[in-house]
Amino acid sequence: MFGKRTQTGNAAPPPPAAPAHSQTVALKERAAPSPVQSSGGMRSQLLDVAPPASRRAAPPAAPAKPAAESARGAGRRDEAFYERKSQVFGALIDTIDLSQLAALDNETAREEIRDIVNDIIQIKNYAMTIAEQEDLLADICNDVLGYGPLEPLLARDDIADIMVNGAKQTFIEVGGKTIETNVRFRDNQQLLNICQRIVSQVGRRVDETSPICDARLPDGSRVNVIAPPLALDGAALTIRKFRKDKLTLDELVRFGSITPEGAQILQIIGRVRCNVVISGGTGSGKTTLLNCLTHYIDADERIVTCEDSAELQLQQPHVVRLETRPPNIEGEGAITMRDLVKNCLRMRPERIVVGEVRGPEVFDLLQAMNTGHDGSMGTIHANSPRECLNRIESMIAMGGYSLPSRTVKEIVCGSVDIIVQAARLRDGSRRITHITEVIGMEGDVIITQDLFVYDILGEDVNGKLIGKHRSTGIGRPRFWDKARYFGEEKRLAAALDASQGAEPEGTFR
């Protein structure tokens, strides 16, 4: 069969297989030299020792199916499936030379594996339906060529996060809900091998001596691995899937994360060069929201972005994108977020956008906000606007500055204009719960005022939360002058006014 493919040069699904004995003949008769000659040779050997009866009982090979279908097939899996898979896999490894397989392009390699696996199934005389065979085959191809059992999950667009807790347990987050899947790894070693394959793409290594590693998949998804001995039940792998089509503010409105009026306020905040901190928990939608806000930056502004892993997709023509660098295997050469933010001040940016502020770089960002880079933005991990301010203060302290607390608060107050709070609520929905202004100091306390909030009012019969977004009645926010400078004050006043008497969405139980 391999000979056939080299002749045609394409990767079309094979036609229904001839009875196995004629296949053997075809293999033996093959004259053309092939890059995986040894695998073909070994395969004929394998067929030769098989009992003829089992070969005759061979089911026809099935046409290729899309990945999604084989992922659905996963629903039927049981212990017997995994047992059989491990036997077929073992036989396959004995039969082919993996290094030669690696030299082939993906499609050809898949076809080669398909042929051999079909042969093995015949020889071992497994009674399997075509769907089961295809399922098994897809799994084995994924193991040998890709990210193993993770492949079907990686192929799905509806998944936000994949969380693997050792070989036997994998959770995904879909539509805001965390659910357990039936994805399993053969054993912890297979899981670790896949982790290794992922991190080796970015030149890193994960093993007992360096058990913690951040990496990225070729599609941009962010990966974290923590391996034994630190992870007690096998490697823990966390993948934040990269969405190419980032959500827009219109979509957030459609999902009910914010009202149209709230979205207008955000658009204005993005445009009129307010200094914004987006606050929220893990996966609450901070980065998504930051990306949305950057849409409204005028096209002629020079923007520098700093990220741990490039996620933002700015539309403007004049953007410089920077990314931090982890240390190499010897623990050297790290470039931290702080290094980037500091450097970006020397790059004549008009705005600085920091993907995720986690540490002392907050001080440099605040300084940037304070010194003529109005309209800078960043995200911070905190559960409320008030907590966000506290986090900023403690992150400044992490930088080792011995500034009096009041001075720190004054710096924060003089830099941050707006805190936008994102939250993932207990029913899995994501909402923008606060648009809050920092308005000044009273004594030693930073004073804030909410412009726009989300009130939770109750629950419906399905456990979905019912709530409403409303503006708090502040007619003239502190950033009014900035809005006026950009000619946005009328739109701002209208948006603030229109959302005062909003009706709650949903029906109470």
Ligand SMILES: Nc1ncnc2c1ncn2[C@@H]1O[C@H](COP(=O)(O)OP(=O)(O)O)[C@@H](O)[C@H]1O
């Ligand atoms: N308002 C929303 N509604 C539905 N899904 C959202 C919303 N905001 C973000 N998401 C999705 O949630 C996931 C996490 O979002 P992200 O912005 O990366 O979170 P964070 O930066 O807070 O960790 C992404 O898959 C994203 O597409």
Ligand SMILES: [Mg+2]
């Ligand atoms: Mg993020």
